[in-house]
Amino acid sequence: MKVAADAEKLRSEGVDVVDFGAGEPDFPTPDNIKQAAIRALDQNFTKYTNAGGTAELKKAICDRHTADFGTSYKPAECIVSVGGKHVIFNLTQALVNPGDEVVIPVPFWVTYKDVVNYAGGKCVFVNTDEENGFAVTAAMIEKVLTPKTRMIMINSPSNPSGAVVDRVEFEKILQLCIKRGIYLLTDECYCHFLYEGSPFSIASVPGAKDTVLVAGTMSKTYAMTGWRIGFALAPPPIIGAMAKLQSHSTSNPTSIAQKAAVEAMQGPQGSVKAMLAEYRKRRDFVVKRLREIPGVRCNEPKGAFYAYPDISTAFGKKGISNTMQFAERLLADAHVAVVPGEAFGTDRHIRLSYATSMQELERGLDRIHKFIA
Numbered sequence: 001m002k003v004a005a006d007a008e009k010l011r012s013e014g015v016d017v018v019d020f021g022a023g024e025p026d027f028p029t030p031d032n033i034k035q036a037a038i039r040a041l042d043q044n045f046t047k048y049t050n051a052g053g054t055a056e057l058k059k060a061i062c063d064r065h066t067a068d069f070g071t072s073y074k075p076a077e078c079i080v081s082v083g084g085k086h087v088i089f090n091l092t093q094a095l096v097n098p099g100d101e102v103v104i105p106v107p108f109w110v111t112y113k114d115v116v117n118y119a120g121g122k123c124v125f126v127n128t129d130e131e132n133g134f135a136v137t138a139a140m141i142e143k144v145l146t147p148k149t150r151m152i153m154i155n156s157p158s159n160p161s162g163a164v165v166d167r168v169e170f171e172k173i174l175q176l177c178i179k180r181g182i183y184l185l186t187d188e189c190y191c192h193f194l195y196e197g198s199p200f201s202i203a204s205v206p207g208a209k210d211t212v213l214v215a216g217t218m219s220k221t222y223a224m225t226g227w228r229i230g231f232a233l234a235p236p237p238i239i240g241a242m243a244k245l246q247s248h249s250t251s252n253p254t255s256i257a258q259k260a261a262v263e264a265m266q267g268p269q270g271s272v273k274a275m276l277a278e279y280r281k282r283r284d285f286v287v288k289r290l291r292e293i294p295g296v297r298c299n300e301p302k303g304a305f306y307a308y309p310d311i312s313t314a315f316g317k318k319g320i321s322n323t324m325q326f327a328e329r330l331l332a333d334a335h336v337a338v339v340p341g342e343a344f345g346t347d348r349h350i351r352l353s354y355a356t357s358m359q360e361l362e363r364g365l366d367r368i369h370k371f372i373a
């Protein structure tokens with residue numbers, strides 16, 4: 001968000017900025033979804049709904065999850081919130097007490113750390129292996145578990161690294177959680193943007209439902225970031241606790257956005273595949289161009305729409321000694337916005353979002369190449 005604001009400020013001063021900072025699809029929301037919102041307005045569906053979302057949308061979410069992943073959630077195990085971030089916030093506040101430990105693989109999406117801290121919990125970071133694409137394994141996690149571990153947060157595919165947790169490893173992590181009575185929060189924000197194999201939910205494994213907490217969102221899958229609709233699938237007592245919190249803070253997510261989300265869940269799914277095909281082309285291009293820059297190393301992301309190259313080759317030049325300074329100089333000198341890896345817990349990387357046009361990718365990568373070279 002700060003990168004976006006800095007880039008916007010430069011732009012308002014007339015500077016031609018290439019923005020690789022934004023973590024959101026550049027595609028418009030599919031038309032069938034927009035039409036559903038327009039219909040909702042025409043029908044005056046503009047009043048309060050149930051604080052945890054309409055029965056219609058909860059059912060549509062459960063049905064979609066069943067169709068996509070073979071799970072068997074019922075509306076009583078579902079809550080609709082104001083985006084996936086709100087879901088993760090409420091889940092964490094409902095479950096994490098002061099002193100509880102929450103295991104978070106590195107690199108991590110920035111919000112995890114802050115929501116755990118806000119609940120008074122302690123983040124326990126698990127380093128992953130860059131050589132293995134930053135994918136976390138059960139053995140890495142097992143080493144840091146203690147009697148105080150309350151929850152493990154997994155985001156696969158990952159923002160920022162694009163890492164995908166191997167299915168067998170994911171199941172081993174689940175078994176660790178079941179054995180020790182630890183919750184497994186699976187953030188499925190990018191689950192449909194997977195470049196190899198088919199999308200998978202750990203919630204579909206038999207016996208997972210008491211342990212797994214699904215955090216989902218319409219934001220990326222349906223290019224609906226501004227609509228603010230996310231959902232949790234979890235055991236009813238946890239949904240109940242989240243509903244209490246939500247009922248006294250935000251109340252229901254926007255009524256017309258909920259109607260649009262019903263259409264996203266029930267309507268044609270072709271736009272998701274079309275976006276994935278486009279992201280794949282862009283990923284291949286971005287990785288190739290980054291690897292052509294002398295000294296830059298970049299894993300091939302297995303999912304999501306971010307590249308996470310190691311740019312430490314630039315340290316010691318132009319007064320740059322960390323990723324924050326790199327990002328600041330890149331924006332000031334080359335007018336390209338990226339997010340410094342420090343935000344995600346690593347000290348040699350930057351995150352580039354390739355959810356932008358090929359033309360912008362070409363322009364921005366030319367500039368980054370020149371800047372580093």
Ligand SMILES: Cc1ncc(COP(=O)(O)O)c(C=O)c1O
Binds near residue numbers: 082217218219225
């Ligand atoms: C890993 C991850 N989880 C959850 C979210 C939440 O998105 P939203 O609040 O827009 O649903 C994001 C957004 O960037 C994300 O990157």
